[in-house]
Structures are given as structure tokens and as C-alpha cells.
Amino acid sequence: MKTAFLCPYFGKFPKHIQLWLNSCGTNKDTTFFIFTDDKQQLDYPDNFVVNYTTLEELKAVFQKKFDFEICLPGIYKLGDYKPLYGYLFEELIKGYDAWGYLDVPDEICGKVSDFVNEEAFSKSDKLMARGHMTIFRNTPEVNRRFMADTGEDFDYKDIFSSDHFYNFEEIAKGSINWVYRKNSWPVNLLDDAVADVSGLFFDFRRSCVSEKLEYYRPSKAPSIYAREDGKIYGYFLEKGKIVKREYLYVHFKRRKMDINVPLESDKYLIVPTGFEPYQNVTPNIIKQYAKKKLFYNVFGEEVKKSISRKLGKTNGR
Incomplete structure (x- = not known):
């Protein structure tokens, strides 16, 4: 299974960043797309694609996918956008079976294919429920599920036109996980x-x-x-x-x-x-x-x- 991780990160990388890179680099069937403004010299593994950009430039890319004005005033708000990456970077991840997001500054990766495989996706299109890593099957329908009913008195347009942080990536009410529950889409928590x-x-x-x-x-x-x-x-x-x-x-x-x-x-x-x-x-x-x-x-x-x-x-x- 080919998996793509989409990883916007702005600001200075943590001191242990090379350890994180190395831990991801042994996953040869997985590609890590980095979007960052930190241009320090690092030993990027072959399965990394680095895009040097700014938060404002990334916002402009995101804006093209919406017919209303979005709000992305700071890096804190990127957490709300994580479940949308399959939609926002749709052209970039064509050809991949799955896509996900993961944190850069505070985790170390193991062997992805031991856990992210067809067996894990056999009864669900979504793996895990956390903002520091979640993985989705890569299909046009799955990538647009964030637009579905949140079960609350707000929807995705309210979330992404506001500077308020809704924690849409995790388990807050109205988040992507509650969207899945509201619409009876199963999630493999992989706890x-x-x-x-x-x-x-x-x-x-x-x-x-x-x-x-x-x-x-x-x-x-x-x-x-x-x-x-x-x-x-x-x-x-x-x-x-x-x-x-x-x-x-x-x-x-x-x-x-x-x-x-x-x-x-x-x-x-x-x-x-x-x-x-x-x-x-x-x-x-x-x-x-x-x-x-x-x-x-x-x-x-x-x-x-x-x-x-x-x-x-x-x-x-």
C-alpha cells in the first residue's frame, strides 16, 4: 500500500529533527511531503519531498479550493485543516492508496506498513482519531467527507472562515471524528x-x-x-x-x-x-x-x- 503523509511545518524545526527524518526514512513505500519555511541543511531521506514555502503562500493554495474566504491567521489554525489535506493536496497525492497527517516536532515513527495496510482498511476508510497522526483511504469521496454534517450548529464553512480553533483534527464535538460518527462511517482506532x-x-x-x-x-x-x-x-x-x-x-x-x-x-x-x-x-x-x-x-x-x-x-x- 502506497501512503503519502502531508506535513506543513512553519518555524524552526526541533533539535532532534534528524532523528525524526531518519525514523520516517526507513519506510520506503511511504512518501513524506514537507511544506516549510525552515531552510536549514538537513539529510533528507529519499522518500521526502520538500517544498519551501510560507504559511501565507500555502493559504493562497488552499483558498483556490473554496468558494468562500478562508481564515488561516497562524500556525495554530493548521490543526483544523489537517483532515482536509486529501482534498487540498488532491493533485499531489494522485496514485497513492492512502494519505495522512502526522506531527513533526514530537514523535518518532516506526514501520508504517506493519499497521497501515489493506487489512487495517478492510472495514473502514479512516485509521486513528488523533491530530498527531490519522490516515485516510485516498478516494475523492473520502477526501470530501469533511463537508458532511458535523452534528453541531456549525459546519465546515463556519470552521474555515473563522480564526477560532475548533480542534477539527481530533475528538472535540463537531470534529472530523464526530462527522464520521454522525454519518455512520466506521473508524479503525488502531489503539x-x-x-x-x-x-x-x-x-x-x-x-x-x-x-x-x-x-x-x-x-x-x-x-x-x-x-x-x-x-x-x-x-x-x-x-x-x-x-x-x-x-x-x-x-x-x-x-x-x-x-x-x-x-x-x-x-x-x-x-x-x-x-x-x-x-x-x-x-x-x-x-x-x-x-x-x-x-x-x-x-x-x-x-x-x-x-x-x-x-x-x-x-x-
Whole structure:
């Protein structure tokens, strides 16, 4: 299955960007289209297509697809546009079986084809329900589903003509996931494939989305992750024994990650404090890195951003 990821990103790339590029680069049957104004010299893998542009120029491209004036005043608003990328970049992704969006600054990718395949799409045209990664079957009908009834007193024209952030990418009422529910289009949540580390805690606690479109945490088991053999693995200490599971990607929610490995690395540990040299994972290694903290400043920052966005006062990430 040929998959295209569409990744607008404006501003300076994070310090670990080469690690992210390397993790995507091993997926040779997947193409990553980057739209950015950061022109720093990076070692882009062969499956990347880089388009240097600005947010204003991208807005002008988007505007051509609508018969009303759209609003894209800052990068924060791009989150609302993510579920539209299949429509907005329709010509670009011709020939691909699926398309998706994913976050650049706070995740590391595993082996896409282990999870994104015809089996995963067998009963649904949409995989996952999160703003940091969601994948759609690439058809004209699917790419226009964002225009359907939202189930709320607003529709897509209200969303994209407003500077308000509706969180259309995720599980807020009226979002793309509620559009699918309202119109009885099934979604394959792929929860067992997603290592979405909660932003509420310093230690890694995986967050999931239920069929009711509510977040929940399935386990408090101490855990760390690793990038090895082109894949992402989670190591969980359950009842004194290590359980190893493969994931499509790990999302670490805007953490300030220390980089203690060479940027060209493709094998390393991913722990709450950052990226560490790879070593065989033992119970003691997990315990070493899975310590809890009573106060975690990232959570407070996320709450502030959420409040600001609701008030329409921010144009930051």
C-alpha cells in the first residue's frame, strides 16, 4: 500500500529533527511531503519531498479550493485543516492508496506498513482519531467527507472562515471524528498501534481513545520505548516481567527532550527525559527511567495553551 503523509511545518524545526527524518526514512513505500519555511541543511531521506514555502503562500493554495474566504491567521489554525489535506493536496497525492497527517516536532515513527495496510482498511476508510497522526483511504469521496454534517450548529464553512480553533483534527464535538460518527462511517482506532504518551504525567503513560471518543489510559505499568530495527517498541514492566510491544509511532507531547545520541542514529532508547544510547532493556533500566514526578510543567503549559486557544488569543503551537 502506497501512503503519502502531508506535513506543513512553519518555524524552526526541533533539535532532534534528524532523528525524526531518519525514523520516517526507513519506510520506503511511504512518501513524506514537507511544506516549510525552515531552510536549514538537513539529510533528507529519499522518500521526502520538500517544498519551501510560507504559511501565507500555502493559504493562497488552499483558498483556490473554496468558494468562500478562508481564515488561516497562524500556525495554530493548521490543526483544523489537517483532515482536509486529501482534498487540498488532491493533485499531489494522485496514485497513492492512502494519505495522512502526522506531527513533526514530537514523535518518532516506526514501520508504517506493519499497521497501515489493506487489512487495517478492510472495514473502514479512516485509521486513528488523533491530530498527531490519522490516515485516510485516498478516494475523492473520502477526501470530501469533511463537508458532511458535523452534528453541531456549525459546519465546515463556519470552521474555515473563522480564526477560532475548533480542534477539527481530533475528538472535540463537531470534529472530523464526530462527522464520521454522525454519518455512520466506521473508524479503525488502531489503539494497539499508537504509543501516545500522556501529557499529564512525567513518566510515560500511554493514552488511548475509546469507541465513545473519550481518552483513557489502559495501564500505569512503568515503561520506556526504543527505536530499533526500523521499528518502535514499547517495553513495559508488568508484574515484574518485561513485555515488549511494537507500535506504529511514539508521540511524546511537546516534551523537552535531551539528545544524548548522535543525530544520525537509528537505534536508541526513548525515555521521559529524552533520547539515550541503546542498551538491552532490563527491569532495572525501565525503573531507572520510569520514575514519577509530583509536578510536571508540560501539563501546566498545555492547560494554558488550551485556555488561550478557546479564548482565541493565541497563534502559537
